[in-house]
Amino acid sequence: MTKIELDLDLPLGGSFRLVVASQLPGRGITGIFGHSGSGKTTLLRFIAGLQPCKGATLIVGGQPWQSGKQCLAPHKRSVGYVFQEASLFPHLSAKGNLDYASKRAWPGSSPLKRDIIELLGIGSLLNRYPHQLSGGERQRVAIARALLINPSILLMDEPLAALDEARKQEILPYLQTLAAHIAIPMLYVTHSVSELSRLADSVLILDKGRVKAQGDITQVSEMLGLSDPLHPFSILPAQVSEVHPHWKLVCVKSHKASLWLPDTGLAVKTKVRLIVQAKDVSLSISAHQDSSILNIVPARVDDIHSQTDGMLVKLHSEAGPLWAKISLRSAEHLQLHSGQALYAQIKSMALSQ
Amino acid sequence: MTKIELDLDLPLGGSFRLVVASQLPGRGITGIFGHSGSGKTTLLRFIAGLQPCKGATLIVGGQPWQSGKQCLAPHKRSVGYVFQEASLFPHLSAKGNLDYASKRAWPGSSPLKRDIIELLGIGSLLNRYPHQLSGGERQRVAIARALLINPSILLMDEPLAALDEARKQEILPYLQTLAAHIAIPMLYVTHSVSELSRLADSVLILDKGRVKAQGDITQVSEMLGLSDPLHPFSILPAQVSEVHPHWKLVCVKSHKASLWLPDTGLAVKTKVRLIVQAKDVSLSISAHQDSSILNIVPARVDDIHSQTDGMLVKLHSEAGPLWAKISLRSAEHLQLHSGQALYAQIKSMALSQ
Amino acid sequence: EPLNLAVASNFAAPMQAIIKGFEEKTGQQVRMSLGASGKFVAQIHHGAPFDIFFSADQAKPLALLEAGYGASDTVKTYAIGSLALWSANPDTDVRQQLQQASFRKLALANPKLAPYGSAAVSVLQQLNLVDATQSKWVQGENIAQTFQFVQSGNAELGFVALSQLIGKAQNARNLWIIPTNLYPAIRQDRVVLKKSAQKPAVKAFLDYLQQAQPRQIITKHGYALPEEVKNAL
């Protein structure tokens, strides 16, 4: 457990000031979320010791990294940092960059270098110099380098922004496993809500240098889910109850309901987090049996918000609180009103964990 | 019309070779799509004149930019280039960077500097130097700079990768309008299928330096839609037939069917492109009247592919060819078979254009 | 232990020959440092390991003696330089050109630093040519530089040391050996440094200088010996 306790007040060049007094969990992935210029990079730099801050406190796993004037030098902090720009050493080849890290790796069990290289698909690039790599290739080498130092915290500043979807889908689960198995905490800056909701156990939302919300992702999910008001979503904590290898589905229990979702190799009892996009939830008065929609959950209308582009319906469902986004026409058609009992339909294929 | 004719064969450092012989349309947005390292940046650099290539041909709007050994110098090519890394001049403030471009702008009607600055939200940063800006802020200044040169082609290398969703949603429509109204062609490199399908009129898909597919987005949509086999989608060309301000919906005609989608201010007769994610299409045997799903389209099963995580169903619907992704369980439940007649249900809120 | 001599640059050639003879005769090793006299004075003030200083003038050995660095009774003239007016162009009549001041540049050594320079100024004063020529003077830091000014043709004529012309074929037009009555004798003095006064090698070298062979070398190189000058007067 490498809990991170932070307390800083850091003015930067007159117009910007980052104020954070907070505790970040010592395991799992903490998403750092916020608009461009909200202070995410600055926060990571402070934790790595690259951004000095007078009188701040930073305690990591009980060890004081900074307390007032006493400040642990950056190279004595066991962090792996993926910078927002790849920042490879220009004088070293890709291999040289990786070796630089692995030679200096912190002691302890570490993932195999070979595996990391393979996962990131950089095996054929090792002899190239940074200026001979494409943007995405550089970023992948930088990620590998940060992993190879075998740190006790990983700081990642939009590490996947330069990568294509397929590549992201390969790397994301790996980072997830890493955070879970090696049990090192990871601070993960991203602009992508889907990356965030998929990866993060806990979230810190920054806004203009202040903490706007913080906590377990389910705690902040309402705020997070509404952070982009036009694309709201809900997060349902759930647990795998059954595995159906034949159907390639698993059944999870969320609140009182059972939901089906694609089997991605989850074992029974695994805790998962379902992200349900409001636009993926449809409503029906009766429960239809002849459709491909597997998840049909009894629900009650809690509240109805009118938005510029439709209606946002807050539901109390058997699976937990849910947002549904429907058109005004559908709302009128269904004569939607608060307290109404109906069914929420969620395509299992639209569910991600 | 600034049609771009390309013919190049460019070896880069032994292991990579970019071969493109192609014509890109002279108006609208051409998406350049491909995995990391597939040659997207190299292609843009060649067009801008920054990457020399022996014996290549490049004709832009009838004007030969390169033909064999004759090669127009980069500064004589009317391009606006947003580099993959922001690449602001470090010795100039944000304002200095913008002025550098506006002072040298190509003649012709150009968007107002004030408007560009406001749209990109950089008005308060103008006096800062690049090292005082956040990653996203730098990228926004770089985009503004490329627009201010008032070019006759825009080359954009993942310009929005560093930006948050909200910011993207602001800038995307602007770029769209720009491409449409000022009628300059834009080559837009992106990894994001949603950006691509939203923005691009035509697409060039690169794979390991070769053109894998090219053409109007609807022509390549099948390949594009399957480019990430786990997240397939379909693209339906459509035209607005009715506007319903009361419901905040528009009705569009796609093939033989009418579909409802959120009103984003589209006028009647506007041509739109609907992106329908396979996971958003559900199937039912009968047409349900009591659900919030507005778009229920008669369809026939054309083909069924088994995938690792479910079934991919190819449909001939009245709205055009559609992919639907359903679970094996639903497929068995509905006794799905080729030729079967059923209904495809698409939530209007899940539709984007 | 070698004998260390500090020798004014203009006397390099004869001294080299003299040392060769001395070494052959006595087996005593001699190391000669060449340089400007003024520099040697500064160096001797700060502990330079020289035994005998052969200056280009009389003032500097005297100054050293007064400052307490020289051994008393060791200051002595070892050679007397002769001044010549010379042009590198064999067709130039140097005397005529000097009289008419019909030249672009006249080279002479810096009178403040080199005795050959002050001698040259005396000659011009005697001939009443200072005002007519002063604007055309170019001064070398030492007599060697002055010679190079003339030899490279950059100065049409110049006052050089006769010793510099030895062995170079000249005619009567482009070389004028200045009569000694037009300038005070250019006496070059030497002094033994106090700390070396008792060294046997010093004594041996000074003795050797009195012998015929070195004296011959000195005159062969275009210098006069003090005794001879006295005789001539």
Add this chain to the structure above:
Amino acid sequence: MPFNPEDMGAIWLTLKLASVVTLILLIISTPLAWWLSQTRSWIKGPITVIVALPLVLPPTVIGFYLLMLMGPNGPVGQFTQAAGIGLLPFTFWGLVVGSVCYSLPFVVQPLYNAMSAVGARPLEVAATLRAGPWERFFTVVLPLCKTGFLTAAVLGFAHTVGEFGVVLMIGGNIPQETRLVSVQIYDHVEALNYSQAHWLSATMLVFSFVVLLALYSLTAAKKSVGGQHDKD
């Protein structure tokens, strides 16, 4: 101790020479350094070395060879005479030529290094912003190489002020024309006028300190960013 008029003349002449030489050095070295920083030709190495080569000869000897070259029988001298410029030795412009030759490497090298450090990207960006080669040079390379130019100017200026071997040889120590402070100080030392030498040396040191510090502060005062291409 006040200066005698000769000293004053020498000081004035020195400043004039150092300024002119520094200016000419910058003008010559800029394209040379730029070419060196951009070329991939094999002659880059030899040229780089040749620029530094005069350094290995003693200044007086360089002066000696320059005297021969620029004299009436030397090739340069023949040329200048034919061109109607006359002979260069013993003139102010002769000193300028000599000093330029001898101080060249101290100006070329810092410029070359600074220009190499600019990298390709800023130039590429400028090219896409319609800046032609000259414009790129003036609007991007020059400002990014400010520190390099400062170093070059400081070294060139200081070295010209202090250099005297070359100048002694081709100058001829003519008052108001080629008698520089360095020569003057040297003369004082040689003539054992030590107090005069100390005084003049101290003046030169203090004066140069002030000039160089002003030059330095002036350049440093404007936002100095060269080299730091990005911060996260």
Add this chain to the structure above:
Amino acid sequence: MPFNPEDMGAIWLTLKLASVVTLILLIISTPLAWWLSQTRSWIKGPITVIVALPLVLPPTVIGFYLLMLMGPNGPVGQFTQAAGIGLLPFTFWGLVVGSVCYSLPFVVQPLYNAMSAVGARPLEVAATLRAGPWERFFTVVLPLCKTGFLTAAVLGFAHTVGEFGVVLMIGGNIPQETRLVSVQIYDHVEALNYSQAHWLSATMLVFSFVVLLALYSLTAAKKSVGGQHDKD
């Protein structure tokens, strides 16, 4: 024309001196340049200028002052005597000290510029990769400043080979001990032994050309990337 033994001795002594001085200069200048490139202190400007200041005095005059400082009555001389080293003037190590002082700016300046151009980022990266300050310096700064070190070494070496004003003054031109090639050539020229001077000069030029070119090629042969921080 073969060399006489004196010439040979002078050549050998020169190479020894230039090598030792270049080495010492690099050792001294590296931390100094590094400090200058990192500090934000106000004394950075004055120190930079002070390093370049000796240049404004003629070498002989510098030599003269060094002679006073290191002589038996000078503070340095008193110290070296007390420390049991004896007096430095007129010894090989005296020449070393003199040459180091005089050539310092030519080594500090290119290093300073190269180090400033490295920027903060590579050092930050190295710090997060567990490299302490020393390690950062050796694994990041040194390799990224290769060109700067090359320039510094070339200028330092060449200048030491050619410099003779300082060396003449504090060396005393003693054969085998302090008589360098530069002084030897100077002597030949002064003694009007031109052919000997030409021969020795040409040898020095050719030899230095070869040495410097080799040094240059050696450094350039390894992938030269310094300064080009990123390509798209």
